[in-house]
Amino acid sequence: MDNLNQRIISIFLYTFPLKASIPFGYMLFYKFSFLKVFLFLTLPIAILEKSLPFGNLLLFLIIFFGIVRNLKAPYFIRFNACQALLINIAIIIFSYFIQIFPLIGLNYLLFIVSTTLTLFSIFQCINGIEPEIPLISRSVRMQI
Numbered sequence: 001m002d003n004l005n006q007r008i009i010s011i012f013l014y015t016f017p018l019k020a021s022i023p024f025g026y027m028l029f030y031k032f033s034f035l036k037v038f039l040f041l042t043l044p045i046a047i048l049e050k051s052l053p054f055g056n057l058l059l060f061l062i063i064f065f066g067i068v069r070n071l072k073a074p075y076f077i078r079f080n081a082c083q084a085l086l087i088n089i090a091i092i093i094f095s096y097f098i099q100i101f102p103l104i105g106l107n108y109l110l111f112i113v114s115t116t117l118t119l120f121s122i123f124q125c126i127n128g129i130e131p132e133i134p135l136i137s138r139s140v141r142m143q144i
Contacts, residue, residue, distance in 0.1 A: 003128060010080035010125040012044075013063065017087040018118045019045045024095070025111030038115070060085065068143065075144070079130055080121070082140045087117055090136070 019042035029035050049055035067073050067081040091114050098106050121131035131137070 006074050006076045007125050007128060009077050011122050013067075013077075013081050013084045014087075014118050014122050014125065015042050015045050016059070016063065016084050017091055017114060018042050019049075020088050020091045021111050021114035021118070024098075024107040025115070028108060028111065060088070076128075076130065078144055079140055080125060082143050083121065083131065083133065083136055086136045086139055087114065087121075087133075090114075 018038060022038060022042060025035065029039075045059070048059055052058050063081050063085060068078055068085065070078070073081075091110065094110050098110065117133060121133070124131035
C-alpha cells in the first residue's frame with residue numbers, strides 16, 4: 001500500500017473520535033457556524049453508526065480487530081487506528097465524568113480538547129508523521 005493511501009485511511013480513522021466529541025460542543029455550533037464543517041467531515045461515520053444495530057460498538061470492534069490487530073496492515077495505519085480508538089475511549093470516560101459531575105463549561109472543554117487532539121493528529125497524518133500525543137502514543141506503542 002502506498003504512502004498516500006495510508007495517509008488517507010489514517011485521516012478517515014480520526015473522524016471516529018471527532019464524531020464522538022460533537023455532542024459536547026453543540027451550543028458552539030450555533031455561535032460559530034464555521035464549526036459545522038465537522039458535521040460534514042463526520043457524516044460517513046454517522047451514517048455507518050446509524051445504519052447498523054449497535055453501530056458505534058460494531059465500528060469500534062471492526063477497527064480494533066480488523067486494523068489494529070491485523071499484522072498485515074501497515075504500521076502507520078495500525079498506529080493511527082489504535083490512537084484514534086484510545087482518544088475515543090478517553091472521550092467516553094470523560095463524558096461519564098461530566099454526567100456524574102455536571103460542571104458548567106466542562107463539556108465545551110472536552111469538545112475543544114478532543115477536537116484539538118483530533119485535528120493535530122489529522123494534520124500530522126497529512127504530513128506523513130506519526131502524531132505524538134504524550135500519554136496516548138505510549139499506550140499505542142505498547143498495544144501494537
